[in-house]
Amino acid sequence: MRAFFREIAHDLYSFFTSITLAIVLISLIALLALVGTLIPQETFTREVDYIARYGVEGYNTLKKLQLTNIFGSWYFLFLMALFTLNLSACTLKRLSASWRYWKLPMSFIPPEGLRRFEHSYVLSGSVCSDAPRRIRALLERHGYRVREQNSQILAEKWRWERFGIDIFHISLLIVIVGGLVTMLFGYRTFEIAHQGDTINLPGADFAVRVKRFWSENYKNSERVMDWRTELTVIEDDKEIVTKTIEVNAPLRYKGYNFYQSAFGTDWQGAARVTLALFRANGTEIGEFVGTVDDGFEVPSENIFVKVGAFLPDFALTENLIAYSRTQRLENPAVFVEIYDAQGLRLMRTWAFSRPEMQTFWETALARVSGEMPYRVKLVGMTAPEFTGLQITKDPGRPIVYFGFLFIILGLLVHMYFKHRQIWVHVSEGEIVISGTVRNNLRSFAQEFRRLGDEIERLGVVTHPEPELVT
């Protein structure tokens, strides 16, 4: 029984440490990510935009297959978990191999063996006695660490780079851990603030007040140069710090970060509309002003007009859900409900500012619901400017940065340093030079030949004068 489990454990180990598994997993992750670039993801796409693009049924299919949130889908997370396991196992295996390699010293290789190396070079002639010393000095000048064993010079360079790839793989895991920490213990929110607003954050012992915000244009141009918001941190009713944040320059305080993230006119949140009211027979009652989510009374009629949603760019999806296509004032519309004194709803409708939309809507509505007691037209609208602040708490940040640092180090070390070893066997009649490099690069041949030439130019090997044959 124990043998059986040991066998299973062994099988699992070799399954998770195989590079083929890594290749398959990375390919699958890449394929899914590719799909994720083709289908807009719900983190930055509104439901109504999906419906406008794929229709209701299509959207439901996408949602059922989790394709609208592919990076949070069970199958993607499963792959990622498997990949993390695979990466950890491979790293462990590789690390122990690197460690063994690190501990394995260079050792004497008989000259016959050296001659069989791919990179090897033989100088024959009579070798002068200080050859080993001078060759050693030459190799040391080239940055090699040199020692001697049985009249063989063993030189090597950059042995430590063998750990570069392990450092890289471990750092990838560290970044994954940092990301998880932020995901689990972090916090993020998006706040729309007007001038003078105070933002309180859950769990924070301070508040932040929006003093003012503004945008700057390039000189003589309509192009915006930057958006800025002046924020003040308030702790125990005292102003602690004031900082003007802008895009690319957030405020960081006690682990919280405040980013300048949006700027504009708050149509949907706080529009103030002017409505013209008419009786069914066409006589005008007057013009009234109301804000979104509020309303006004019309005493002469004894009614209350409630202003619902305001859409700066009205559009309908296939299943007749109203939404705003953009945040620009392209086709403004406001949802209006009218109640009588008893609180009974008399009617509800959309009011437009574009006359052709108004006519179209009223005709359509009349066909569906019959004659309405009142007509409402949208004649004016204003909205306050807002600044959009992204606020985050990011406890994984130091871990992620630590990982980033070692990703860079590991990758650079692995790619740009390759461990080289040179054996120089000096005997009476010849010098055999052989070398290896990690990955067995052929381009090492050039470097190796240059080194051989330099050793030759040392003049430690002299050729006997050819005997004159007379």
Place this chain on the structure above:
Amino acid sequence: MKYPSVVLFYLSTVSYFVTFVFYLLHVVLGVSSGKGERSGAPGIVASSASGGLSRIAWGAWATRALVMSLVISTAGVIARAIELGNASQWVKAFFLPLSTTYETLTFFAWLIPLIYLMMERWFQIKQVGVFVTGAAFVMLSVAASPSFAPSAPTGVPASLQSYWLTIHVLFMVLGIAFFTSGFGATLVYLWRRYEKKLFLLFGALLAVLVTTIFVVIPLFATLQLEKMLASVALFAVLCAGFGWLLLFVHRESQPIAWERLEPIEEMIYRCNALGFPFYAIGGLVFGGIWAEQAWSRYWGWDPKETAMLVTALVYAVYMHARLTWGARDPGWRGGLVAWLSVLGYLAVLYAWIGINYFVASLHSFV
């Protein structure tokens, strides 16, 4: 002309075209420039009929022309940096002109051949130059069409006003530059390995791509369950079909002349392996740090980010595959290693250009 950089870029367009022609002549007339091929194996040997023309060392002239083109486009990039600085009122220290499509295209057309020149001096394989200078010429020509890439400098948008723009984009471009040399080398490798059968394989690859874009994706986009399944199945069949064709070609092949292939294979590997750190660090690390400052998160699965990740992953697969399956494996897997390099470059093109036409992205300015 209002902007000196535009004139300089026009000049370099012409210059790159001339360089391209020289490289083409070098390949077609096949004069190895003395030191040329280290392998010593016969390159593409010209017939003696071409006589006088083939006696000119086109390769050496091509390299000289390349240096000339690089001088002109370096001047162009410097001029552009100054113009952009003026247009942006020097709000922040901008070192590199990289804020519009025009600027990135002209910048690419400077850096890609520069990196190639380095690799050419290292590996002495000049056939690769045909692809690289051709690509530079195409990029500059595209940039020269005013409707596609207006050349007047505008102020840098707020989201780009950071020194990370320079660092992030420079690393990405360096990565892409190495990958471009690597892809040029891959083309040469594939030609040497498959010769005329390469047309068959490229035809098949093109067919797979076209079918994917025009049949598989639209079929999937119907979002009806059976059709989606059919499209996935079709995609699997297409991939398997290409694999089978590769297997078939490899079975049929003559014994492989490794001594002719190995230098170029190593050039592919070195280019890709040198490009990978730049691409991965520039994208994942520097991109992440910048994204955190500008958009409040390191990673947000933005389409362009994701496409960059896909590219890095394909090259990661390439490097792992080369390591495990070996570059000298005569079977289909060994051959697949070079094709992964092709796939990697297709991913580069998708992440760099293609994605801009598919989805709205936070990266929509480039």
